Amino acid sequence: MAKIDLRNLDRHELTELLRSWGEPSYRADQIYNWLYRNLVLSVEEMTNVPVKLRQRLTEETSLSNIYVQERHCSPDINTVKLLFSLADGQAVEGVLLRYRRWFSACLSSQAGCRMGCAFCASTLGGLARNLTVGEMTGEMVLLAREARQLGGEVRSVVLMGTGEPLDNYNNVLKFLAHITEPSGFNLSYRRITLSTCGLIPGIRKLAKEELPLTLAVSLHAPTEELRNNLMPINKVYPLSELIAACYQYAQTTGRRITFEYALLAGVNDSAYQAQQLADLIKGLLCHVNLIPFNPVAESNFRRPETSRVEVFYQVLRQEGISVTVRRELGSDISAACGQLRRRVLKEGASPP
Ligand code: SAH
Numbered sequence: 469m470a471k472i473d474l475r476n477l478d479r480h481e482l483t484e485l486l487r488s489w490g491e492p493s494y495r496a497d498q499i500y501n502w503l504y505r506n507l508v509l510s511v512e513e514m515t516n517v518p519v520k521l522r523q524r525l526t527e528e529t530s531l532s533n534i535y536v537q538e539r540h541c542s543p544d545i546n547t548v549k550l551l552f553s554l555a556d557g558q559a560v561e562g563v564l565l566r567y568r569r570w571f572s573a574c575l576s577s578q579a580g581c582r583m584g585c586a587f588c589a590s591t592l593g594g595l596a597r598n599l600t601v602g603e604m605t606g607e608m609v610l611l612a613r614e615a616r617q618l619g620g621e622v623r624s625v626v627l628m629g630t631g632e633p634l635d636n637y638n639n640v641l642k643f644l645a646h647i648t649e650p651s652g653f654n655l656s657y658r659r660i661t662l663s664t665c666g667l668i669p670g671i672r673k674l675a676k677e678e679l680p681l682t683l684a685v686s687l688h689a690p691t692e693e694l695r696n697n698l699m700p701i702n703k704v705y706p707l708s709e710l711i712a713a714c715y716q717y718a719q720t721t722g723r724r725i726t727f728e729y730a731l732l733a734g735v736n737d738s739a740y741q742a743q744q745l746a747d748l749i750k751g752l753l754c755h756v757n758l759i760p761f762n763p764v765a766e767s768n769f770r771r772p773e774t775s776r777v778e779v780f781y782q783v784l785r786q787e788g789i790s791v792t793v794r795r796e797l798g799s800d801i802s803a804a805c806g807q808l809r810r811r812v813l814k815e816g817a818s819p820p
Pocket of ligand 1: 587589759
């Protein structure tokens with residue numbers, strides 16, 4: 469019989485499982501507390517749970533079988549990248565980014581990705597599979613332990629690791645509900661960012677959930693033609709329709725959308741293209757996050773000179789658009805999406 473992954477269960481489901489085993493409800497409270505407040509990695513550590521119940525838990529349940537396979541820490545300890553191995557030999561990445569005294573956790577939602585963006589390392593081997601709720605929760609636990617070791621805690625989550633979150637919609641939404649549970653991680657939706665390459669049906673569905681999270685949309689190009697070349701998904705959901713869906717999203721939710729724009733030298737980084745971008749999104753409740761391209765070994769794209777980034781930034785500012793250049797974090801430890809996973813898959817490393 470397949471074991472039940474405890475981290476797949478939300479609080480209510482955990483309580484139901486223990487009830488079905490004839491246990492009092494406070495046992496669920498205790499176990500939930502061990503899992504998401506104490507961040508334990510095994511049932512044996514739950515010392516106030518009777519030995520017999522621990523035995524049953526060990527026999528019939530598991531804890532997502534996600535392990536830290538590699539740990540890379542930047543010299544200033546502001547970025548820690550973890551490579552996780554999963555039960556079936558898949559690998560995904562998670563990153564911890566320090567913001568003063570608290571941390572942001574960047575998580576993967578899929579092993580691989582099928583969106584095929586030309587500049588992104590995550591997509592090079594295609595999609596292997598969706599991550600389960602338990603596996604994403606496992607990433608969160610392992611990153612939260614790391615943060616604790618560094619003297620802080622995870623206060624925000626960005627779904628910007630490997631994968632397209634809206635391509636794993638149900639698991640991602642359940643995972644988010646799980647980590648916002650007050651007696652567990654107690655994260656606020658306001659500190660959660662979900663990043664999508666622009667799956668319009670998913671954006672429409674998400675708008676109806678009425679969650680105060682931040683939706684980030686990867687644009688990377690101001691015209692249909694260029695976006696078709698960089699992001700194949702544009703042939704299915706074209707820029708014009710995507711922008712219309714963003715208008716609708718902002719209107720329905722009242723939330724500001726973040727547009728991500730990776731600057732690729734000589735491809736999408738001219739002042740003229742900045743103007744085209746401004747014209748495209750002017751009037752929309754939004755913020756633009758410029759990301760100087762993080763070089764990927766397998767691609768020919770390059771990062772623009774700082775002066776070009778500055779010009780692009782200034783054009784948007786002058787058009788009255790809220791814009792920031794993403795802080796450079798972790799390029800020294802291949803923190804760009806999918807790069808670590810890619811290297812390990814290529815080298816054929818096996819899980820422990
Ligand atoms: N599938 C989601 C999450 C991807 S990762 C999405 O497409 O939004 C988060 C962001 O990093 C995306 O905007 C993605 O396009 C961008 N990105 C991917 N590879 C990059 C690289 N090498 N340098 C800079 N940004 C990159």
